[in-house]
Amino acid sequence: MNAELIRVRGLVQGVGFRPTVWRLARTHALVGEVLNDGEGVLIHAQPAAGNDASALDDFCRALRAECPPLARIDAIERSVLEAPLTTDTFVIRASSASQVHTGIVPDAATCAACAAEIRDPSNRRYRYPFTNCTHCGPRLSIVKGIPYDRARTSMAVFPMCPSCGAEYADPADRRFHAQPNACAVCGPSVWLVDSQGARRDPAALEASDPIAAASQLLAAGRILAIKGIGGFHLACDATNAASVAELRRRKRRFGKPFALMARDLDVIRAYCTLDAEEAGLLQRPAAPILLLDVSPKTQATPLAPDIAPGQRALGFMLPYSPLHHLLLQAWDRPLVMTSGNLSEEPQCIDNADAADRLGTLADATLLHDREIVNRVDDSVIRRMAGAPRLLRRARGYAPAPIRLPPGFEQNPPILALGGELKNTFCLLSDGQAMLSQHLGDLEDARTARELEVTLDLYLELFQHRPEWIAVDLHPDYRSTLIGRERAAHDDLPLLSIQHHHAHLASTLADNGWAMDAGPVLGIILDGLGFGPDGTLWGGELLLGDYLDCERVGHLKPVPMPGGTKAILEPWRNLFAQLEAADGWATMRDRHPTLESLQRLGDRPLDVLRKMMARGVNAPLTSSAGRLFDAVAAALGVGGDPITYEGQAAIELEALAAQAMDPGLEGYRLKATRQASGMVLDPASLWEQLFADLEQGVSKARIAARFHSGLSQALGDLAIALAEARAVQRVALSGGVFQNRILLESVQRQLSAAGLETLLQRQVPSNDGGLSLGQACIAAARASRASE
Structure with a gap:
């Protein structure tokens, strides 16, 4: 009976994949073992005695069909083992440390099963704000290393009680190897402090616990800082005009719209138009902020006028952690849920930092003692041209790798540092691109420091050793300076990539455009980017591919x-x-x-x-x-x-x-022909x-x-x-194409002329997607240099 080694690549760690393998192996009468390693999931399997050899084929088909909800299978690779297995059972083995070629699953919103448990008074996790399982909960925000095991997360300091340990060890339980698994007996805890840092007794507010007390303070018009999954938020009652105005004054955020969090879809429908697709986007594990059109008629309590000045859209999200579910349980109106910082600073993630920076902004703070290792802001989506388009790629999406099109399989490892605003960086290797979460604007010194800290963590997490470094052509961007310093220190080639060429290449990669597929026309519209002629570009039509582009x-x-x-x-x-x-x-x-x-x-x-x-x-x-x-x-x-x-x-x-x-x-x-096009x-x-x-x-x-x-x-x-x-294809990119009217109008006209439009979905068209384009251009040029 032939035994096989089956390698599964993709997002397959920390998502309940090994228990699924174990269950399906038993269903298909296989013997062997499954384990995590640096490349993904490794399976040794053969049909049990008396079973048909086709069982392995059936098993692999079932793996794809019954993949866990947070998993993503990129490849199943099979090879025959020389010797048969000598076991008569199928078991789950401990993780093996090896060179990393797998990804980390993004943080995922609370699943329905966990949400039901925290509402059930008979359940041992009733009102426990850190409830999770393999189908939901924190991932990137708590991880310190790969393979993704509890010892390599910020949950390592919380030894599991016997009950949680039994769940963790049982392959039939949905909490089998759920690394953040915990309960009120053994896990993190939450408490409430006033603006001076002194603990507040919930009983003094006639509340059952700190979360209920926080909810009461919000209802009384107070502004609260709340520690969540990937950082702190500042929250207040979105219908209280005085509270919203005061939050703007304290935060020094005078015009930019505030994000809102609502208990459920019915609350959102009271304020915005919401169709089935938009409801589905809100309910995905990523739980992004979704920009929605304001409903023309509503009977709900009016929102404060300062929520979104000058706008006809609101950014709504649903609760994505047990803490948020509990906080909003009694609310039939939204809460403002904006980043916990002063305007333009990075979001706080540390309790001490929050006490220092948010003490004068919040009347009280809801804290917990689970360390946030990686700051992860809320992702933002807008539905345009018939599909959801990311405006900010962070929680729920990063750092899930993006599979690159044909031609990028054998490229050397690349590091791309992105731009100055909406910064992300990108690690490219093994035919995939790993984009960091949104880091922010590097004009802020704290954000620039965070870029370097996060970059070092990613390089260590994924054992990425770049052989080429790509930066923006602008000589004074902080990201350019960091890339230049690292290239000099490690004696690596440094490529300066023109800003709008990177936008074009980002769109090509986002649409699966092969490296050798030839040029497309690009309309790239944004604020500005440094041009090779020494002027500032920003309204460009380019003809190009990954290697080169021409301004036409x-x-x-x-x-x-x-x-x-x-x-x-x-x-x-x-x-x-x-x-x-x-x-x-x-x-x-x-x-x-x-x-x-x-x-x-x-x-x-x-x-x-x-x-x-x-x-x-x-x-x-x-x-x-x-x-x-x-x-x-x-x-x-x-x-x-x-x-x-x-x-x-x-x-x-x-x-x-x-x-x-x-x-x-x-x-x-009017358009005229000149020397520059x-x-x-x-x-x-x-x-x-x-x-x-x-x-x-x-x-x-x-x-x-x-x-x-x-x-x-x-x-x-x-x-x-x-x-x-x-050419038959036109790519549309740049931050100006976040304008829905412009994007859809241009796309309609091009489509009517028989041209295919390439639009971005997996990464933003703004500078948040710039690092992907830089990395792909560098990879193409590295390939050409090696020929």
Whole structure:
């Protein structure tokens, strides 16, 4: 009777995979063993005496069909063993340490079985906030090493009681080798402290436990810091206007929308439209924040007006840990659940750090003693162009590896450091890419330090020894500096990757585009990225693949007076655009009664004009993001100054959504051929826009006409370039394509012309997906160098 070695690769550790193997082996009358090692799951099996040899085939088919809910099988590899097995049973063996080629499963939301237990007064885990099993609970947030065993997690300091130990050791139990398994007898505990750090007795609040006490404080209008799975949140009653306003003041977050957490789908439906697909996304193990359209009619308690200023969408999530389920049990309205930090700082994960940084922000803090090893922010999704699109890839998604398309199987190990904003890094090897969770903006020193700490942890966890390092072309990005230092220290080749080429390559990898499949056309729109010509790019049409790209079109470059100040003060971009068109003075003289032009005249325009004329602190940029800022400034939309990245463009989209019409005529933009390619000039839109303003056309309709015109111009230009270059596919990427109106409008036009569009789903189109593109470009160039 032939025995086989069966190797299972993918996300197969810490998800109940070995018990599934054990159960199916017994079902199919096999003998042998199963264990975890650095490459995944290893099985030695043969049919029991008297059983048919086809049992192994049936077993492998059943493995795929009955894969545990959190597992992902990438490959089942089978080989015949030379000698038969000498056992008459099938057993689960202890993990084997070897070189790591497997992934860590992301943190997963509480499963239905565990949620039922914490609500059941007869269950020993009733109201226990750390209940979990192999189908749910923390993973990345607590892991310190691979193979994923309890000794390599922050649960190692909590020895299991006999009852938990029996569950852990029983292959038939759903808690078999659930590494965070615990109960109130042996596991982590939770307690409540006031703003001075003194413990509060729940009984003094007439509450049964600290979580019930915290819920009562929230209902009384207090602001609480809450330690969760991957970090701290700041929470308050979302319907209490005074509490929400006070939270904004304390957190110094004056415009950016707050995320909301609701007890169940019915609460969400009271505020937002919610279809079956969106309900399914919310209920997935990843439990992301999902952006949903506000319902036009609701009988529910109104939300505080400061929840999402200037928006027509709300970011909702469901409870994803037992603690959250218990906290919201009595709530028929949402809680604000925003990151526990001051604006732009990384989220707190440590009790002492929270006491230091959140003590003045929160009236009380709900703490626990399970260490958070890795900070993991909430993931954010928006459904656009018929599919969910990640805007932030973190809890529930990272660090699940992304399988790369053909051509990347034999590449040397690559490390890519990403960009300056929305930073992630990427480890590429063995035909897959391992993206870190969202780390944040490296302009903050704490976040920059966290990048290095998290990077060292990942390199150790996955035993990744890079042979090439890829960074952004911008010489002063913190991620570039870190990559340069590491390349010099380890004597490794350093590749500087152009920002928008990386966006294009990220989209190709996300869509399974093979390394040798040839070039596609890319429309890459974002805030800015360093161009090889020394200007700041951001409104680009590129023809390229993983190896190279050519700039075949772009928005007309205009100065950015004041440099980074122009990002914070959109009126500067409006002035630059008007000067590049007919001139601000000409436009003012044509429309002397317009308030927006009058306001602009009160600014120090002569200083800006001199800066632009001399090229002093006024770099040229083709940025689509700055064009959106200019239009928003003309309409008086967005902050002055803005209070968060992309505010003007986001509020402009929300305004346009009120008046979008399929037959709406957009503002015309002209394309001309120049030495740098086809140049799309927005100059002509300004007279059309100001004429509409002067005639009393609503700002919503003006915003909609801008969106429609830009989409039409981009689509027309892409169609012409695709025909001229004989390509059939167009990739859309960059942070501006998080704008649903723009994305769907351009996609519809391209599809109507018979072109296939490649859109991102597994990673964000913003800079959060940049490191994937950098890694793939570096891999392709490394392959070419080895030929």
